[in-house]
Amino acid sequence: MTITLDFVAQKADSSTRRGLSDLSLSVAKCKKIVVVTGAGISCSSGIPDFRSSDGLYALVKEKYPDVVLKGRDLFDASLFRDPTSTAVFHTFIAQLKQSIDAAAPGPTHHFLQLLDSKNKLLRSYTQNIDGLEARAGLLGSASDEAKEKSKIRTKEVRNVQLHGDIHRVRCRSCSAEYPCTPEHISQFIEGLAPDCPECLERAEARIARSARTIKVGSLRPAIVLYDEPHPLGDDIGIIQSADLARKPDMLIIMGTSLKVHGFKKLVKEFAKTVHSVAPSSPSKAKNWSGKVVFVNRTPPAAEWAGIIDYHVVADTDTWVERVIEDWKKMRPSDWEVQQTLVVKDGDVSMNGNFKVVASTKNKTKGTKDTKKKPRKNEENVPPPPTDMVLSTPDVAPPKATFTSYPAAVSEQEASWKFPLYPGV
Ligand SMILES: [Zn+2]
Numbered sequence: 458m459t460i461t462l463d464f465v466a467q468k469a470d471s472s473t474r475r476g477l478s479d480l481s482l483s484v485a486k487c488k489k490i491v492v493v494t495g496a497g498i499s500c501s502s503g504i505p506d507f508r509s510s511d512g513l514y515a516l517v518k519e520k521y522p523d524v525v526l527k528g529r530d531l532f533d534a535s536l537f538r539d540p541t542s543t544a545v546f547h548t549f550i551a552q553l554k555q556s557i558d559a560a561a562p563g564p565t566h567h568f569l570q571l572l573d574s575k576n577k578l579l580r581s582y583t584q585n586i587d588g589l590e591a592r593a594g595l596l597g598s599a600s601d602e603a604k605e606k607s608k609i610r611t612k613e614v615r616n617v618q619l620h621g622d623i624h625r626v627r628c629r630s631c632s633a634e635y636p637c638t639p640e641h642i643s644q645f646i647e648g649l650a651p652d653c654p655e656c657l658e659r660a661e662a663r664i665a666r667s668a669r670t671i672k673v674g675s676l677r678p679a680i681v682l683y684d685e686p687h688p689l690g691d692d693i694g695i696i697q698s699a700d701l702a703r704k705p706d707m708l709i710i711m712g713t714s715l716k717v718h719g720f721k722k723l724v725k726e727f728a729k730t731v732h733s734v735a736p737s738s739p740s741k742a743k744n745w746s747g748k749v750v751f752v753n754r755t756p757p758a759a760e761w762a763g764i765i766d767y768h769v770v771a772d773t774d775t776w777v778e779r780v781i782e783d784w785k786k787m788r789p790s791d792w793e794v795q796q797t798l799v800v801k802d803g804d805v806s807m808n809g810n811f812k813v814v815a816s817t818k819n820k821t822k823g824t825k826d827t828k829k830k831p832r833k834n835e836e837n838v839p840p841p842p843t844d845m846v847l848s849t850p851d852v853a854p855p856k857a858t859f860t861s862y863p864a865a866v867s868e869q870e871a872s873w874k875f876p877l878y879p880g881v
Contacts, residue, residue: 459751459762464771464779480767481783483745485791487707489579490572491700491727493720496585497712497753498565498773504557504587517549520648534685537629537677544648550678551645554623554637557587565711566593568777573615575791579705580696581616584713584720586623586680590616598689598696599625599679601636609692611699619693619720621680628653630674632688641676650675697723701730706746710765711773715757728764752776 460476467473484490496504517526524545531549536542570593572578581595591597595615599622603614626637633655644651656673663670681687708724708731715721728749735747751757752769769776785792 459757459765459768461756461768461770464769464775476767477769477779478783479745480748480750480769481780482787483707483748483750484572484577484709484780485784485788486745488577489703489705490577490707490709491579491705491731492569492572492581492709492711493713493724493727494565494569494581494583494585494711494773495713495715495720498583499560499563499585499587499589500712501563501772501774502560502566502587502589504560504585504589505553516552517545520548521545529683532682534682536682543650547645547650547678548648550623550680551642554642554678557589557623560587560589562589562593564774565777566590568781569616570594571781578615579703580614580700582619582697582723583616584620584717586618586620588618588622588624597622598692599634609689609695611696614696617693617696619681619687619723621678621687623678623680625679626651626676627679627688628656628674629677630672631656631659634679635676637678645678650677652676697726701726704734705731706734707731708749709752710750711752711776713753714755715751715761725764 462473462476462480464477467477517524521541521544524541526542526545530536530542531546536546566589569578569581569590573581573595581590583590588597588599591600596602596613598609598614598617603610624637625634626641627634631653633653635654641651653674653676656671660671660673679688687693705727708727710724713720715724731747731749733747736742736744748766749764750767750769751761751765752771752773754770754772756768756770757765
């Protein structure tokens with residue numbers, strides 16, 4: 458059975474308040490959270506709901522007054538069968554990309570990045586094509602950096618883009634992919650399609666050696682349409698299998714009405730695995746693990762009873778802000794600033810409450826003989842300074858090497874960047 462937790466009702470209802478606090482504790486304690494998202498998480502960023510956006514369709518209508526197109530037609534793979542609907546599609550996507558370029562990541566995107574920076578995010582999966590997760594700091598599956606010699610870098614990909622990326626273009630003939638440039642946009646907006654550079658190069662090479670010429674493919678926006686296979690489908694399958702094998706301990710579904718078939722299947726598979734790690738009785742230890750949470754204004758369809766444990770009735774931004782607030786109160790140690798101080802010439806100056814967790818390099822035992830002799834090729838390298846690493850407890854060691862933190866950094870600034878939140 459799905460428990461409904463209505464944000465508006467919590468003021469008058471203590472069990473709702475308790476339920477919401479329990480979910481915050483789950484987020485704070487779980488270590489392998491899978492998050493799946495849809496258009497709802499980008500609403501506050503000003504991304505138009507393009508499948509029903511009057512504004513964008515009005516602009517298309519202006520350019521193509523004689524064309525009658527429904528929203529769904531603009532995102533169906535069959536549109537490429539007709540040159541006019543192809544042109545309309547290009548114009549529409551170019552306009553959509555321009556409005557996305559003017560937007561910024563919102564609280565929910567930053568929340569995903571926060572989970573990742575605290576080593577809690579197993580993976581984010583999104584139906585969105587706006588790429589705002591990447592701008593919040595999560596590497597997307599469609600990006601160039603996600604690949605190494607045509608193989609997906611599973612560990613590095615933090616956000617799986619199930620429906621592609623509007624900031625990329627792909628050749629309709631040879632499938633070569635490129636970042637979408639302003640030059641591409643200026644052609645798309647006129648309903649035109651740029652030639653594929655890779656095809657052009659091959660065609661010219663054939664002409665040079667008097668071979669039979671080949672067709673040069675055109676570039677299209679690299680988003681996935683209805684009834685179209687995902688070009689990275691195999692890679693996504695590999696990533697999902699890896700994540701299922703790691704037994705995620707929480708599933709958060711946000712800002713989606715769960716209507717697309719392939720997406721529903723993915724959510725159900727994750728939910729099953731998450732439930733398999735839930736304790737058999739609520740009084741058992743680790744009762745914060747194994748929950749499936751759905752955060753959306755509208756309730757899930759009947760088929761999700763028994764799959765979704767909690768329906769939080771709220772905007773995703775409202776909920777993530779509540780979670781962060783609770784988390785800070787419940788586990789303040791997660792929010793303490795990581796500090797690395799350098800001790801030089803026996804001088805240590807520090808403020809705050811630290812304990813020494815490691816002392817590295819050049820422990821001064823006195824005599825010359827105990828010092829490491831420089832290797833030949835290191836003769837001109839100055840010896841390293843005497844470093845002492847100090848750390849607050851319960852925090853992962855720093856990834857980068859800082860010589861010092863600026864003294865005036867506040868706790869919030871140092872632990873995660875949050876300057877773009879409206880109203881914070
Ligand atoms: Zn090509």
